[in-house]
Amino acid sequence: MNVMILAIVFIIYIFALVYVGYYAWKKTKSSEDYMIAGADTHPVIMALSYGATFISTAAIVGFGGVAGQYGMSILWLAFLNVFVGIFIAFVFLGKRTRRMGHSLGSLTFPEFLGRRFNSKGIQTISGLIIFLAMPIYAAVVMIGAARFLESSLMIDFKISLLILTIIITFYVLFGGIKGVMYTDALQCVIMVSAMCFLLVFVYWMFGGVDVGNLALTNMADLYPASAAANGGIGWTAFPTLNSPYWWTLVSSTLIGVGIGVLAQPPLIVRFMTVKSDKELNRSVLIGGIAIAVLTPTAFIVGALSNVYFMDKVGKIAVDVVGGNIDKIIPTFITSALPEWFVYVFLLSLIAAAMSTVSSQLHTQGSAFGVDIYGTLRDKSKQKGAITITRFGILIAVLLAIIVAFILPGSVVALGTTLFFEICAASFLPVFLGALFWKGTTKAGAYAGIISGIFISVFWLLFVFAKTAAGVGICQFLFGVPSLISVHPWPFIDVMLIAVPISAIFTFVVSLLTKRPEDEVIDKAFEQIDKKGSDA
Numbered sequence: 001m002n003v004m005i006l007a008i009v010f011i012i013y014i015f016a017l018v019y020v021g022y023y024a025w026k027k028t029k030s031s032e033d034y035m036i037a038g039a040d041t042h043p044v045i046m047a048l049s050y051g052a053t054f055i056s057t058a059a060i061v062g063f064g065g066v067a068g069q070y071g072m073s074i075l076w077l078a079f080l081n082v083f084v085g086i087f088i089a090f091v092f093l094g095k096r097t098r099r100m101g102h103s104l105g106s107l108t109f110p111e112f113l114g115r116r117f118n119s120k121g122i123q124t125i126s127g128l129i130i131f132l133a134m135p136i137y138a139a140v141v142m143i144g145a146a147r148f149l150e151s152s153l154m155i156d157f158k159i160s161l162l163i164l165t166i167i168i169t170f171y172v173l174f175g176g177i178k179g180v181m182y183t184d185a186l187q188c189v190i191m192v193s194a195m196c197f198l199l200v201f202v203y204w205m206f207g208g209v210d211v212g213n214l215a216l217t218n219m220a221d222l223y224p225a226s227a228a229a230n231g232g233i234g235w236t237a238f239p240t241l242n243s244p245y246w247w248t249l250v251s252s253t254l255i256g257v258g259i260g261v262l263a264q265p266p267l268i269v270r271f272m273t274v275k276s277d278k279e280l281n282r283s284v285l286i287g288g289i290a291i292a293v294l295t296p297t298a299f300i301v302g303a304l305s306n307v308y309f310m311d312k313v314g315k316i317a318v319d320v321v322g323g324n325i326d327k328i329i330p331t332f333i334t335s336a337l338p339e340w341f342v343y344v345f346l347l348s349l350i351a352a353a354m355s356t357v358s359s360q361l362h363t364q365g366s367a368f369g370v371d372i373y374g375t376l377r378d379k380s381k382q383k384g385a386i387t388i389t390r391f392g393i394l395i396a397v398l399l400a401i402i403v404a405f406i407l408p409g410s411v412v413a414l415g416t417t418l419f420f421e422i423c424a425a426s427f428l429p430v431f432l433g434a435l436f437w438k439g440t441t442k443a444g445a446y447a448g449i450i451s452g453i454f455i456s457v458f459w460l461l462f463v464f465a466k467t468a469a470g471v472g473i474c475q476f477l478f479g480v481p482s483l484i485s486v487h488p489w490p491f492i493d494v495m496l497i498a499v500p501i502s503a504i505f506t507f508v509v510s511l512l513t514k515r516p517e518d519e520v521i522d523k524a525f526e527q528i529d530k531k532g533s534d535a
Helices: 003-027 031-039 043-054 057-070 072-104 109-116 120-153 157-205 209-217 225-229 244-258 265-271 277-313 325-336 339-377 384-406 412-436 442-462 465-471 473-478 495-512 518-524
Strands: none
Touching: 003 157, 003 339, 043 157, 043 265, 043 277, 043 339, 057 072, 057 120, 057 244, 057 277, 057 325, 057 339, 057 412, 072 109, 072 244, 072 265, 072 277, 072 412, 072 518, 109 120, 109 265, 109 339, 109 412, 109 518, 120 157, 120 325, 120 339, 120 384, 120 412, 120 442, 157 209, 157 277, 157 325, 157 339, 157 384, 209 277, 244 412, 244 495, 265 339, 265 412, 277 325, 325 339, 339 384, 412 442, 412 465, 412 495, 442 465, 442 473, 442 495, 465 473
């Protein structure tokens, strides 16, 4: 690769990030600016930031690699990303979240729940769950970008991780959520532009959409034996009903990520950064276009990489990368695309990683400074809150790096799914109850959050085959990899188990306990009960 050209591209890119981060720093004057961007963010910035945070290297590298191994059936996730992650989230949840968050004066998602139920305990527990669970998600996102640096520039994987960490930490520490959102917007434009070119170029390279897809379909006899054994029947076909892969695809990927996105704290906070419902309405189209470009492209290219590798080296993608599916997309881009595009795609992957990780680190730092330290010391509204939040960000960085060094290969998609599902199990029923049912009580919220996280941890450690066998606690204590070996239970992911149980606990306990005080309900629903989009 031309090192001089690469250096120039990176210098321009880093200069742009530093400038945007500096601009955001100049605009950050208060805790509200640092946490929710002053609640007056432009709808375009908000939409691009939401899209960049939502779609990370986990989607491009991780799930693109899954598509390379299993095929295009994962494209249903792209549909859910747009329909649920954008339309349902913005239209049905975003507006109520914005109004209620502004009424309550919330700066973080845990604080939103804590004030909605008039409970510092709920805020603290929610903050702890986010702070302790998010490092695995941050780690797999950084792994995705580091793998591309490793494949394209031959930079040691560990050194790549450290480079990414230093750059991201700089502008998150000083710019707050404004620094995160402004740089997100820049990076989303880079990502969308690169992915548009990638999709067009790949299909052009194969002679068109129909020709490329048909070539992949005709390779069904070369489908990986491991995937076929789990129920896969080809790269362009949906897996066999009730097979292990069918359950993995449906319960982990489609439901876990496609529905679990509704309970993602970094994304929920974005709704509170705009000043009216009109801004949210304007954001839907932009966010929808960004997501509709980013995710399908990664999945399609991942699957079609099999056609390229079979033609060039006589192997399918998973064999070319030695079984580590996190390397499929990086290896394909480096091998098949023009050298100049490798530079561009490298920037887009770094942009994807930096946009998501920066939001994760900001969310973790806020959880530490506002929701944990702030509730225990009652200093969340003082000037020291920003300093404590920055300290929390540094701890979050350290945790993410440690986890990234420990995790094995082919973990990016799995790590993403796990975090989405843990958040959904812990927060989704309670969050929906907070928004739509005035009868949801403090005790009901406690019951929903605690039951959700308890069932999640239990299921992941003792039942779900992928995680239970990998961690080994079940094998150590009981001599078996999973407590339930009867099909399909070991392949049903936690989302389908923990979320319904959490919802039941939230609903039943709320019915059996004292209704919230009228003052608390009136304050929370003050703007929701008003008519008009500018409430």
